[in-house]
Amino acid sequence: MCKIIAIANRKGGVGKTTTTLNLGHALALQGKQVLLVDFDPQTNLSMNMGFEAMYPFKATIHDAILDMLEEKPLSLGDYILTGSDLDLMPGTSNLVASERNLINEVGSDHILAEILTPAKQTYDYILIDTSVSSGALCTNALAAADGVIIPISPEMWATEGMPDLLSDMAKIKKRINPSIKVAGIARTMVDERLVVSKLTKEHLWENFADKHTIFSIGIPKSASFSKAAVARESIFQYEPTSKGALAYSALAKELITMEV
Numbered sequence: 001m002c003k004i005i006a007i008a009n010r011k012g013g014v015g016k017t018t019t020t021l022n023l024g025h026a027l028a029l030q031g032k033q034v035l036l037v038d039f040d041p042q043t044n045l046s047m048n049m050g051f052e053a054m055y056p057f058k059a060t061i062h063d064a065i066l067d068m069l070e071e072k073p074l075s076l077g078d079y080i081l082t083g084s085d086l087d088l089m090p091g092t093s094n095l096v097a098s099e100r101n102l103i104n105e106v107g108s109d110h111i112l113a114e115i116l117t118p119a120k121q122t123y124d125y126i127l128i129d130t131s132v133s134s135g136a137l138c139t140n141a142l143a144a145a146d147g148v149i150i151p152i153s154p155e156m157w158a159t160e161g162m163p164d165l166l167s168d169m170a171k172i173k174k175r176i177n178p179s180i181k182v183a184g185i186a187r188t189m190v191d192e193r194l195v196v197s198k199l200t201k202e203h204l205w206e207n208f209a210d211k212h213t214i215f216s217i218g219i220p221k222s223a224s225f226s227k228a229a230v231a232r233e234s235i236f237q238y239e240p241t242s243k244g245a246l247a248y249s250a251l252a253k254e255l256i257t258m259e260v
Helices: 016-029 044-048 061-069 095-103 108-121 136-144 162-175 195-207 223-230 243-257
Strands: 003-007 034-039 087-089 125-130 147-152 181-190 214-220
Touching: 003 016, 003 136, 016 034, 016 044, 016 125, 016 147, 016 181, 016 223, 016 243, 034 044, 034 061, 034 108, 034 136, 061 095, 061 108, 095 108, 095 136, 108 125, 108 136, 125 136, 136 162, 147 162, 162 181, 181 195, 181 243, 195 214, 214 243
Parallel strands: 003 125, 003 147, 034 087, 034 125, 147 181, 181 214
Antiparallel strands: none
């Protein structure tokens, strides 16, 4: 059964795109069929996967939204780029225009869910890389998702974006998508030697562990992630035996065992 997971946080710079790409690759290495959806106008996921060499893409998630709004027949394969391990529904900066179109469309909250419905027959996991904004794009991502992974990086105000996100999720659960839940909180950019990493971990366990799953593994802070991004590769392609790759493998295994 396919699981749609949104990777979301109202705070930027917490490793959303890094988590989407590397968790997706880790799931693929576990034998899962995985589709990544670049639903952020910054399109960092598409670039990190090396697909910018193909830009402009023949079709993107933006084009799928336009076709859906115009009630044109969709052939999902037209909007998907096939990779050796992962498939991608690429993003584009035109998603900013998509958001405006969605705002003005009656009943548009389910557009992304409708687009992805045929893909659920092919994939085990669909991971959506979201933007930090709380607009129509994020609403669509949460309306389509079975679960949400919230990446948290260790810093002074690490969880400041969580109340707004959790509030939005509660409203969407009540009004649009009753099955959505927090799949887990993932600690990213962790350096256990630093006090701030320890304090962030303690804060999460004290304030959120009673209501939400916190993944047991912390993703280590490593220059390898930046180098992999420059190389347009996942950590598994760039340095498969690194601590970062091992951590995302453990995160994927933990996710697979959960009832999202």
